[in-house]
Amino acid sequence: MTQPAFDEVIHPENRLRLCAIxxxxxALAFAEVREALAVSDSVLSKQAKILQEAGxxxxxxxxxxxxxxxxxxxxxxxxxxxxxxxxALRSIAQLASSPT
Amino acid sequence: MENSWRSETDPEAARRALAVADGASAAGAxxxxxxxxxxxxxxxxxxxxxxxxxxxxxxxxVAAFVVLVVAISAGARSATGAAxxxxxxxxxxxxxxxxxxxxxxxxxxxxxVLERAADLTGAMxxxxxAVLVLTVITGRRVDRASAEQRxxxxxx
Numbered sequence: 556m557t558q559p560a561f562d563e564v565i566h567p568e569n570r571l572r573l574c575a576i577x578x579x580x581x582a583l584a585f586a587e588v589r590e591a592l593a594v595s596d597s598v599l600s601k602q603a604k605i606l607q608e609a610g611x612x613x614x615x616x617x618x619x620x621x622x623x624x625x626x627x628x629x630x631x632x633x634x635x636x637x638x639x640x641x642x643a644l645r646s647i648a649q650l651a652s653s654p655t
Numbered sequence: 656m657e658n659s660w661r662s663e664t665d666p667e668a669a670r671r672a673l674a675v676a677d678g679a680s681a682a683g684a685x686x687x688x689x690x691x692x693x694x695x696x697x698x699x700x701x702x703x704x705x706x707x708x709x710x711x712x713x714x715x716x717v718a719a720f721v722v723l724v725v726a727i728s729a730g731a732r733s734a735t736g737a738a739x740x741x742x743x744x745x746x747x748x749x750x751x752x753x754x755x756x757x758x759x760x761x762x763x764x765x766x767x768v769l770e771r772a773a774d775l776t777g778a779m780x781x782x783x784x785a786v787l788v789l790t791v792i793t794g795r796r797v798d799r800a801s802a803e804q805r806x807x808x809x810x811x
Contacts, residue, residue, distance in 0.1 A: 571672060572679040579683030584736030591682045619733065626738070641676060647669035 559646045560639035564609045569594060569602045574611065574637045577629045582615075585625035603627055611636055684802055687739040689794075693731045698790030700724055705763065705783030709770060740801060747804040748797045755793040759786055 565574050572592050577583055583591075589599050606612035611633030615626045629637070700723045707716035732738050766782030769775040 566672070568672075568675060571676055575676040575679035576683035579680050579740075580687040580737050581740050582732075582738040583683065583686065587686055587736040591686060592679070624733070624736075628738075641673065644669040644673050644676075647664060648666050648673060650664075650666050 557635075557638040557642045559643035560636070561643040562636050562640040564605065564611065565637060565640045567602075569598060570606060571640075573599070573602050573606065573627075574629060574633065574640075577612070577627055578634060578637055582626045582628035585627055588627055606633065609633075609636075686735070686737045687802075688735065688737070689731050689739060689798060690734045693727065694791045694794030695787070696727045697724065697794065698787035700727070701759070701790055702783035702787040705766060705786055706780045708767060708779040709777055739798070745801070745804060747800040751793050751796045751800070755789060758789055762786055762789075 565571055569592070573588065576588060576591055585599065585603075589596060592599065594602075603612055603614055607614055611630055613628045613630055615628065617624045617626060700720050704713070704716055704720050707713045762782040762785055766779040769778035
């Protein structure tokens, strides 16, 4: 059972979406994430960098035949933090519906 | 777009954030599909290994098998831009995964006995084709079970 833990790093909308989309996969290519989130390269790079600095995400470059592909992947710590943050959000959301 | 919710204690904002996270997670899951050729290619590699025992070519084919599997996995990742979770031993996927291993070993043993002991030429080829079909069926079942498990966890 994940303990609720509100996470200020994850909470901003674009970072929450980025973490959530990466939680469904082992890793996702930068271009796929950008397309799925409908954000610009610079926005995605900035948010990914912040998550990387927090130790929540890894950015890995993979050389192909003609181009370099960038892969984004949540770290175990990032997955744990996201689960805790979502649990915290669920707790907050339930406050309104709980009888007082 | 950036940070449309501020309060840490506003239930309405929390619900919106959860809905956004659910949507993003579902979008990720939709992208985490393997290309149609992934499981047939893996099954084909296994079938080749089986068949190699019919033609006394097992040593080079088994060595090539590892290289081929790595290449197929890399090719699938490159084609889709996504690396799905490898959840062959989760609660939902353990059953078909274990059944696959047991059936593959059994087919190998049966094929080898028929080929070598009963002198039935081509028995390993037939068993290899059966493993190819088994790989495709199991692979797709495991993928589907993984996706369902993830969806139920995300909405749980």
